Amino acid sequence: MTELRFTEEQRDCLQELINVAMGLASDKLARYLNTFVHLQVPAIRLVDTEQLPEHFASRYEQQSVTMISLGFFGDQGLRGETIMLYQLANVDVIAKLLGYSNDDSSEAEMLTDISSVLTTTFLNGLAEQLENSFSYAAPRILSSRDQHFADKLASTAEQWQLALQVDIRYQLTDYSFNCDMILLIPGEAMMRLRLILDQFLASF
Amino acid sequence: MALTALICDDSLLARNQLKKSLPADFDASITTASNGLEALAVLRSQEIGIVFLDLTMPELDGVGVLEAIKAEAMDCLVIVVSADIQPEMQKRVMELGALAFIQKPASAAKLADVMHKYGLI
Secondary structure, eight states: OGGGOOOHHHHHHHHHHHHHHHHHHHHHHHHHHTSOEEOOOOEEEEEEGGGHHHHHHHHTTTSOEEEEEEEEEEGGGOEEEEEEEEEOTTHHHHHHHHTOOSSHHHHHHHHHHHHHHHHHHHHHHHHHHTTOOEEEOOOEEEEEEETTHHHHHHHHHTTSSEEEEEEOOOEESSSOOOEEEEEEEOHHHHHHHHHHHHHHHHTO | OOEEEEEEOSOHHHHHHHHHHSOTTOOEEEEEESSHHHHHHHHHHSOOSEEEEOSSOSSSOHHHHHHHHHHTTOOOEEEEEESOOOHHHHHHHHHTTOSEEEESSOOHHHHHHHHHHTTOO
């Protein structure tokens, strides 16, 4: 695990690339929901995938959560999976706003649509800066209205050795709507990512 | 007299990207700051002609810096260079007195364009 750590320069580089990609995604989300998104500095860290479920279980304690996954595949062996976690409080407000009907299946449809907007815009922005290009698997709902989502997160996360946890909180002005994004990247892709970051840094 | 410029961004990469993208004929001594509070400390103690300002930063964000520059009537030009490209944010920083808004990462052509327009090069 030690050899997979980022140097401070690599971490700073990745954080800035993520910041730019997040700006694009937030702009898309703001237009989609016709509101304003408060951007915060994204916190990124490498975590052992085993620790993920515990971390998120405590954050979302006693709330039901929807969890949506999107796999991505890029050039140079870059690949991974993003997981979006949505708190379901106030989701119905957004559903009404966007004209989705008020039942569980359309709520799932709405969150899949929002995830698709957010994650593909984010990942395309990241890929473009790295002069890479990603293709995507269809988004899938891992868990909906589930108090035991931590178990499902655990079974998804265990397929990967390491996770790059990007705490992105999308907070809207007009409505309370928070979601978290986790980027899961397998060990060998993480090595690739480090090489790509080094090449990128060498151009300055 | 050569111009003095301040680049304010929490990311080292972003500061380096911007430095590299500045026009070759921009004759200025460059100071850097890594958050809004550091930027204000520089602005209060030195003559700075032009600030390249990021928005999303810890401690004090770019909007906070613009507000302080306005409140203290500091005599400097500000070009915002940010990833937060939402129209509402662009409008807000322009209302707070920013000269221009440039999307991150700032291209050399766009920087040269804006700086030429305002007589900085």
